[in-house]
Amino acid sequence: MNATTSNDRQAANSLQRHDLDTPALILDLEVLDRNIAWLARFFRERGVAWRPHAKSYQCTRLAQRVVQGGAIGVTCAKLGEAEAFAAAGIHDLLITCPLVGPKKLERLAALRRVADPIAVVDHVDHVTALGEAGRVAGAPIRALIELNLGMNRCGVEPGEPALALARRLAATPGVTLSGLMGWEGHLLTIADPAEKTAKIRAALDGLVQTRDLLRSEGLPCPIVSAGGTGSFPISASTGQLTEIQAGGAVLMDLFYRNKCHIEPLEFALTLMATVTSRPTATRAVVDMGRKSLNPELHLPAIQGRDDLRVQWLSAEHGVLEVLAPPGPAIGERLELIPGYGDWSTLLHDRYHVFVGERFVETWPLDVRTRTS
Numbered sequence: 001m002n003a004t005t006s007n008d009r010q011a012a013n014s015l016q017r018h019d020l021d022t023p024a025l026i027l028d029l030e031v032l033d034r035n036i037a038w039l040a041r042f043f044r045e046r047g048v049a050w051r052p053h054a055k056s057y058q059c060t061r062l063a064q065r066v067v068q069g070g071a072i073g074v075t076c077a078k079l080g081e082a083e084a085f086a087a088a089g090i091h092d093l094l095i096t097c098p099l100v101g102p103k104k105l106e107r108l109a110a111l112r113r114v115a116d117p118i119a120v121v122d123h124v125d126h127v128t129a130l131g132e133a134g135r136v137a138g139a140p141i142r143a144l145i146e147l148n149l150g151m152n153r154c155g156v157e158p159g160e161p162a163l164a165l166a167r168r169l170a171a172t173p174g175v176t177l178s179g180l181m182g183w184e185g186h187l188l189t190i191a192d193p194a195e196k197t198a199k200i201r202a203a204l205d206g207l208v209q210t211r212d213l214l215r216s217e218g219l220p221c222p223i224v225s226a227g228g229t230g231s232f233p234i235s236a237s238t239g240q241l242t243e244i245q246a247g248g249a250v251l252m253d254l255f256y257r258n259k260c261h262i263e264p265l266e267f268a269l270t271l272m273a274t275v276t277s278r279p280t281a282t283r284a285v286v287d288m289g290r291k292s293l294n295p296e297l298h299l300p301a302i303q304g305r306d307d308l309r310v311q312w313l314s315a316e317h318g319v320l321e322v323l324a325p326p327g328p329a330i331g332e333r334l335e336l337i338p339g340y341g342d343w344s345t346l347l348h349d350r351y352h353v354f355v356g357e358r359f360v361e362t363w364p365l366d367v368r369t370r371t372s
């Protein structure tokens, strides 16, 4: 909904959550701001900067909000996200996917003229290409060496292989060696807290030891970046990182809460749905399925309803088990907490922003189409 005229605005201002046509993504601004403030304070108290991963936001307004709330910039997965955030005035941008191919490097050079992006490298080919992009831009491009912390995705191995790459980087014009990054994403769901802490600390040691090795060779390492929502309480408390990438934390979801055991943050993101069918006494169906909320990492749940359980989702149907009669009537509105926000926001084109029951405005998911 776009409130354009004063009549529209009046109608919009009296809009309640339950009046929304469904399915509709809802962002609670007060909850969001509490999460942002909580996280900003948490990182400030530990002396580590916060550069939230904005890949789940898909929205420049939301990214601006975290920066206003204390983030130093944002982390992006893709160059297109970084371009969109730069156009929205956020200039300190870490792009965590390697940028390969002439089109990407042309775009990176153009981005460098209006912002200060940081690219990642794990191979000498990346270094050479970034140097060329920096030359074209007329300004050096910052680069972090990505280390493999055990996730076995991208990343050069810690220690000597990273040092060899750092030497090449430091000797290449057009690119600036700005430090190291890693991602301990394979360790988020360890159930035992002591084991999780030990394994994350051991993985991050790869960054710490490589940083020390670089420094012992006289190479700069101003940035050491890692940490996501599922790990930040441990990663930020090591005292070794300069930046934390936790981003989805401001929205929160059930994957972070139940599988990563992240407690203190509240659910800012929900989805309003309507009960469309009651085929049996123990079954209800809502008008949202996996085209509204991605269930792969965790099924959604229904807020404030112990009598209902989400059983499974097809494309446009959500099948609920009625655990205690009578269950909801056809037409009743139910608010769902996403299983995993990151893979769900991109299914929508706007957040309906509320403060409690009061509708405030819509925020377009304007970064959603920036897929390259």
Ligand SMILES: Cc1ncc(COP(=O)(O)O)c(C=O)c1O
Pocket (backbone or CB within 6 Å): 053, 056, 096, 182, 183, 185, 227, 228, 229, 230, 245, 246, 247, 248, 249, 342
């Ligand atoms: C490089 C990187 N850093 C951090 C994260 C964590 O992001 P979030 O805090 O939104 O879960 C991810 C996510 O999957 C990632 O790929």
